[in-house]
Amino acid sequence: MNLKSFWLLLILLFCCFTTVASAQVVRVGVYENKPLVFKGEGGSYQGLCIDVLHEIAQRENWQLEFVPGTWPESLQRLGDAKIDLQVAIAWSKKRERSFSFSDEPLFINWGALYVQPDSDIESIVDLAERKVAVLKGDIHYQVLVGLLAQFKTEPLLVEVTGYGDVFEKIASREVDAGLVNRLYGSLNDRRYAVERTSMILNPIEVRYAAPLGSTMLLAKIDQHLKKMKKDHDSVYYQSMNRWMGGSTEGQWQLPVWLSWFLLIGGLLILFLLLVNALLNRKVIARTVQLRQANDDLLESRERFALAIEGTGLGLWDWNVITNELVWNDYVLKMLGYEPTDMEHTYENWEKLVHPQDLLGVLDLIKAHLKGESPIYEAEYRMKSKDAGWLWILDRGRVLQHAEDGQPERFVGTHLDITERKAAEGERLKFEAQMQHTQKLESLGVLAGGIAHDFNNILTAILGNADLARMEISSLSPAVPRIEAINKAALRAAGLAQQMLAYSGRGKFISEDIEINELVEEMGHLLAVALSKKVVLRYHLTENLPLIDADAAQVRQVVMNLITNAAEAIGERSGVVTVTTGLIDCSEPYLQGTFTYDDLESGLYVFIEVADTGCGMDEETKSKLFDPFFTTKFTGRGLGMAAVLGIVRGHKGAIKVYSEEGKGSTFKVLIPALERSASKMNHRFKELDNSWQGCGTVLLVDDEETIRALGKEMLNLLGFAVVTAADGRQALEVFKANKSDIVAVVLDLTMPHMDGVETYRELRQIDKDVRVVVASGYSENDISEQFAGKGLAGVIQKPFQLAELRKKLKTALMASQ
Numbered sequence: 001m002n003l004k005s006f007w008l009l010l011i012l013l014f015c016c017f018t019t020v021a022s023a024q025v026v027r028v029g030v031y032e033n034k035p036l037v038f039k040g041e042g043g044s045y046q047g048l049c050i051d052v053l054h055e056i057a058q059r060e061n062w063q064l065e066f067v068p069g070t071w072p073e074s075l076q077r078l079g080d081a082k083i084d085l086q087v088a089i090a091w092s093k094k095r096e097r098s099f100s101f102s103d104e105p106l107f108i109n110w111g112a113l114y115v116q117p118d119s120d121i122e123s124i125v126d127l128a129e130r131k132v133a134v135l136k137g138d139i140h141y142q143v144l145v146g147l148l149a150q151f152k153t154e155p156l157l158v159e160v161t162g163y164g165d166v167f168e169k170i171a172s173r174e175v176d177a178g179l180v181n182r183l184y185g186s187l188n189d190r191r192y193a194v195e196r197t198s199m200i201l202n203p204i205e206v207r208y209a210a211p212l213g214s215t216m217l218l219a220k221i222d223q224h225l226k227k228m229k230k231d232h233d234s235v236y237y238q239s240m241n242r243w244m245g246g247s248t249e250g251q252w253q254l255p256v257w258l259s260w261f262l263l264i265g266g267l268l269i270l271f272l273l274l275v276n277a278l279l280n281r282k283v284i285a286r287t288v289q290l291r292q293a294n295d296d297l298l299e300s301r302e303r304f305a306l307a308i309e310g311t312g313l314g315l316w317d318w319n320v321i322t323n324e325l326v327w328n329d330y331v332l333k334m335l336g337y338e339p340t341d342m343e344h345t346y347e348n349w350e351k352l353v354h355p356q357d358l359l360g361v362l363d364l365i366k367a368h369l370k371g372e373s374p375i376y377e378a379e380y381r382m383k384s385k386d387a388g389w390l391w392i393l394d395r396g397r398v399l400q401h402a403e404d405g406q407p408e409r410f411v412g413t414h415l416d417i418t419e420r421k422a423a424e425g426e427r428l429k430f431e432a433q434m435q436h437t438q439k440l441e442s443l444g445v446l447a448g449g450i451a452h453d454f455n456n457i458l459t460a461i462l463g464n465a466d467l468a469r470m471e472i473s474s475l476s477p478a479v480p481r482i483e484a485i486n487k488a489a490l491r492a493a494g495l496a497q498q499m500l501a502y503s504g505r506g507k508f509i510s511e512d513i514e515i516n517e518l519v520e521e522m523g524h525l526l527a528v529a530l531s532k533k534v535v536l537r538y539h540l541t542e543n544l545p546l547i548d549a550d551a552a553q554v555r556q557v558v559m560n561l562i563t564n565a566a567e568a569i570g571e572r573s574g575v576v577t578v579t580t581g582l583i584d585c586s587e588p589y590l591q592g593t594f595t596y597d598d599l600e601s602g603l604y605v606f607i608e609v610a611d612t613g614c615g616m617d618e619e620t621k622s623k624l625f626d627p628f629f630t631t632k633f634t635g636r637g638l639g640m641a642a643v644l645g646i647v648r649g650h651k652g653a654i655k656v657y658s659e660e661g662k663g664s665t666f667k668v669l670i671p672a673l674e675r676s677a678s679k680m681n682h683r684f685k686e687l688d689n690s691w692q693g694c695g696t697v698l699l700v701d702d703e704e705t706i707r708a709l710g711k712e713m714l715n716l717l718g719f720a721v722v723t724a725a726d727g728r729q730a731l732e733v734f735k736a737n738k739s740d741i742v743a744v745v746l747d748l749t750m751p752h753m754d755g756v757e758t759y760r761e762l763r764q765i766d767k768d769v770r771v772v773v774a775s776g777y778s779e780n781d782i783s784e785q786f787a788g789k790g791l792a793g794v795i796q797k798p799f800q801l802a803e804l805r806k807k808l809k810t811a812l813m814a815s816q
Contacts, residue, residue, distance in 0.1 A: 023063040026217065028053065029074040029086040030066050032162050035187055035243035036088035036107070036206065039068070049087035049106060049208070051239035056224045070161035072137045081211040090139040090204040102218045104225045105205035108399075111140030112185045113199040114170055115177045121197065124148065127155040133166040133178035134159055140179055143202035150374075167192040183244070203399050233286060241293040314414035316396070318346065320369065320407050325349060334416050336385035354381035354389060361394070369398065369407050376412065379421075391421040461489045512546040512673065515580050515605055518554060526562055530576070534566045539579040541705050543800075545672035545712070547605050553646045554670075560643050561609040561666050568613025568664060579608040581705035582672060582712075584723075593653035593669070594625060594644065603708055604652070604669040611665075616658040624656065643668075691809050692718035695742035699723045700730040700758065701774070702750045710745065713801050717808065727753025731761055738766060743792070743811055745804075748775035748782065756785065763790065770811045 030037050030045050037047040045066050057064050067074075067083050078086045078099055090109070091101050115121045121130065124147055134141040136159040148155065158175055160166055163185075166178035171192040178194075185196060208221050228236035314331030318324070325346040329339045335352070342348055353361060357380035368376035376396045381389040396412020465486045472478060519540065526536060558578075565576045587601045616624070625644040647654055650670050658664035697719045699710045711721045722737055724730035727750055734741060744762065748755035755773060762769050770792040773782055782794045792811035795803060 023061050025065055026057065026062045026085060027065050027067055027083045029077055029083040030068050031071050031074050031088075032164060033071075033088050033181070034184060036183065047088075048239045048243050049206075051242075052106065052225065052228065052236055053085075053087065053208075053221075055228070055235040056221055059224060060220055071135055072161060075137050078209060078211060081214075084210060084214070085217055086209045088206055089209045091207050092139055092142075092204065094142075095139070095209075098212060099209040100212055100215050100218060102208040102221050102225070104222045104229075105207050106225070107183075107206040108203060109181050109183055109206050110203040111143065111179055111201045112182045113177055113179055113197045113201075114167070114185060114189065114194045115197055116170060116173060117193060117195045119176065119195070121177055124151050124199065125153050127177060128153045129155065130177060131156045131158055131175040133169045133175040135163060135166065135179070136161060138179070138181075139204055140181060140202050144179055147201060164188070167194055170194045187243075203397075233290065237293070238286075238289060241289070316412055316414065318410040320398075320410050321402060331414050334414065335382060335390060341385070352382045354383070357381055365410075368396075369410070376410075379417065390416055391418045393417045461485065465489065510548050510550055513549050513551055513554065514546055515544060515554075515607060515670075516540045516542070518551060519558060519578060519580060519607070522555060522558060526559070530562070530566045531569075531571075533571070533573045534569055535573075535575045536562070537575060537577045539577065541579075541581040541709070543709065544580060544582055544605055545603065545674070547650075547670045548673055549650050549670060550646075553649070557643050557646050557668060558607060558609070560640065561607075561668070564640065565609050565611035565613065565664070565666075568611050568615075570613065574612040576612075577608075577610045579606075579610070581606055581608070582708040583669070583704045584708045584711065585669065590653055590669075593655045599651065599653055600671075603672040603712070605672045606667050606669050608665060608667045610663065612663045615660040615662050615664055617660055621656060621658060625654075691805060693742075693808055693812065694718055696720040696722060696737060696740040697808070698730065698734055698737070698741050698744045700725075700727070700744065700750070700755075701747040702726055703747075706747075713804055714745075716801065717805055719808075726750045727755070727758035727761070730758055731765070734762060734765060734769075741769075743770040743772065743808060745772050745774055745795075745808075748773055759786070759789070759791070770814075772807050772811055 030039075030050075032038050033047075035047050037045060037049045040046040045068075053064065056062070067077065069077065074083075074086055077083045078089075086099070088106075089095070089099075089101075091105070095101075113121075121127065127148065132144075132155045134144065134157055141157075141159075145157075155177075158169065160169065163180045166180050167188065169175045170178045171194060177197075182200070189196060208218060210218050225236070228234035231237075314334055315328045316331060317326045323346050325344055327344050332339055332342060350358065361378045361380050364373070364376060364378045367373050374397070376394075378394045380392060380394065382392050384390050393415040394412060395415075396410055398407040398409065399411050400407075400409035402408045465482050469479065469482050469486075472482075519538070530536060562576060562578065569576070583604055583606055585599075585601055585604050590599045590601065593599075625640050644654065647668055647670070652668060652670040655667040655669065656664070657667075697714050699707060699714065699721055700723070701707050701710065702725055707723045707725070711723060714721045719742075720740070722733050722741070724733045730744075730746070731753075734744070746755050746758060746762075750758070753761075755775070759771055759773070762771060767790075772793040772795055773786065773791060774795050775782055783791075786794075792814065793807045795807045
């Protein structure tokens with residue numbers, strides 16, 4: 001080595017030591033919070049916060065001096081200015097009054113609640129009187145305390161000095177639950193016997209902090225961190241992928257000892273060549289890392305999408321300032337739309353919300369944006385692609401504010417709660433029905449008790465009045481007064497009988513009654529009792545089954561209904577129509593009646609009284625059968641109450657239809673009896689019993705009475721019967737029972753699809769189907785209409801059992 005080279009080496013060494021000597025020492029507070037900051041296997045501190053800080057320190061010529069401790073110790077040192085920087089600290093308005101923070105956030109994190117694997121804790125309120133481990137001084141701890149106060153829940157909070165201690169206490173069952181930040185939990189929960197719940201809270205920004213008023217270091221950090229975020233090849237994104245994307249390979253850095261060796265050796269040329277080679281290698285390594293990072297990112301996105309889909313939640317992100325709204329595809333999928341069906345805009349969201357719900361939802365959103373509510377939550381309906389309405393539970397909160405403090409980013413979730421709403425509706429309907437039933441039972445017991453005691457008193461009054469009448473002379477001036485007492489007591493006894501009828505415990509004398517005969521017998525009496533302006537019309541269905549009832553009580557029901565109908569018409573001209581018939585009642589139909597109480601489905605004879613009077617509002621309908629409720633000036637309010645009791649005593653039901661200004665209809669249902677043999681022989685004595693059918697007959701007619709009566713007649717002929725109310729329903733029933741159906745009795749005039757079109761469709765399904773058309777038109781007209789089309793027969797309405805037997809026998813024998 002010559003003299004020139006020696007002096008060159010000395011100059012290089014001097015420059016190097018001068019540079020090292022002038023480096024600024026920065027004391028950095030660290031604690032265990034993997035993956036943001038933690039102590040690695042080699043004893044050095046690692047993590048996202050440390051990697052970024054190392055890069056900035058290298059550029060700013062800082063010498064980092066790490067000061068380890070627990071989280072509470074780190075906060076205390078920062079407040080006492082015993083450290084220059086604190087890494088991995090969550091920003092909050094409260095902490096901003098004690099420390100200085102970097103403007104640029106490093107990461108967004110939130111709190112997560114963990115429990116034991118077999119725990120039954122599912123919500124905040126389940127934490128009551130449970131032990132919950134929390135990190136002392138943790139910002140999530142502070143928010144949890146606030147939530148517990150809101151829900152008035154008081155658990156036992158156990159403070160620890162590290163997140164690891166939280167997991168250890170849960171795994172050892174020293175506590176029931178524990179609170180950690182989301183990142184630490186995701187990377188460490190597999191090492192412990194713990195389970196994460198669906199409860200998350202307090203989204204926060206992770207930043208760097210310095211003692212209050214110290215902003216020089218933070219300004220440098222903000223400057224470099226902003227540049228790193230714009231460069232996707234920077235240390236920031238490499239460290240992000242390394243610690244949060246699953247990679248375990250760190251960024252390769254030039255060893256410090258090698259730099260010193262090259263400087264001390266003075267081999268400047270070799271140093272430059274080595275640096276060039278290292279740079280080339282670094283480019284290659286970064287290219288490989290970038291490809292791996294892209295693959296990891298795609299895999300992470302897929303995992304995230306699967307996790308979100310598994311929770312059944314749709315996500316939305318609304319920029320309040322620019323009015324840009326972004327949904328994930330699951331929101332549209334929930335409503336039945338494809339991602340390409342609709343643009344993600346705020347205006348389209350408003351169009352999907354039910355008009356009746358929109359104003360209320362907007363008020364809740366405005367309240368949250370103004371800071372009047374900590375969390376936005378609303379339930380409303382959204383329109384699906386099939387034009388139906390889905391109930392949505394919408395939750396969210398403002399996560400980011402602009403520089404002027406105004407809300408900027410509003411983020412939340414959608415959850416489909418349609419099934420839950422339907423279940424709640426059924427529950428409320430059932431509760432209302434039970435309350436109504438209990439109300440009727442309670443009033444019935446009360447009315448029966450009053451009537452019973454009242455009758456006891458009236459017995460004494462009437463008895464003593466009779467004795468007094470016998471003991472005095474017929475010429476005594478007291479005789480008229482005793483007779484007046486007797487008449488008043490008898491009227492009171494009639495009132496008591498009505499109360500007993502309402503209670504369902506009146507005196508019934510049951511017998512087999514033909515309802516048409518009873519109504520016809522009352523015709524002259526009713527005509528005299530009604531106003532001349534009221535026209536009384538009858539529509540009585542013939543050949544109805546008998547009912548087991550008390551004739552006097554049924555007459556009272558008919559009289560009360562017709563009298564009320566006439567009074568509803570008042571002084572105007574109007575019509576009261578009395579209709580009888582037979583109806584096959586299903587259980588859902590009976591549930592809509594006033595006296596539904598486990599009535600059995602089946603055939604019921606009905607008496608229907610309809611008027612063209614003033615009608616009733618919903619409030620009047622709800623009190624219609626209450627004792628002593630009346631809309632009349634002189635009424636006692638027991639007429640309809642007695643009707644209810646009589647019908648209930650006969651195990652029947654009442655269905656009421658009414659509309660203000662259009663009139664009312666009362667339909668009384670009483671169980672039909674099977675016709676006795678003597679009665680049937682009397683009505684159908686002309687029948688030939690030598691032929692009985694077999695198999696199933698499809699009976700199609702839009703009249704309920706004809707379907708019910710026809711079903712009974714076909715059963716007497718030995719057939720099983722299925723029915724349909726129109727042509728469309730007939731086709732569905734025929735397809736479902738094609739192999740069993742031997743014949744079809746088809747009405748000609750029906751809604752939706754008439755008999756001609758229905759017959760044509762039936763023949764397309766089965767060209768050999770045997771169809772008998774039933775109609776009120778003449779047989780010749782029908783035969784001409786179906787000429788040459790293979791019709792099995794025609795039966796003209798009204799028909800009797802013998803005619804039906806004859807037509808079906810002819811139709812079925814011809815097919816054999």
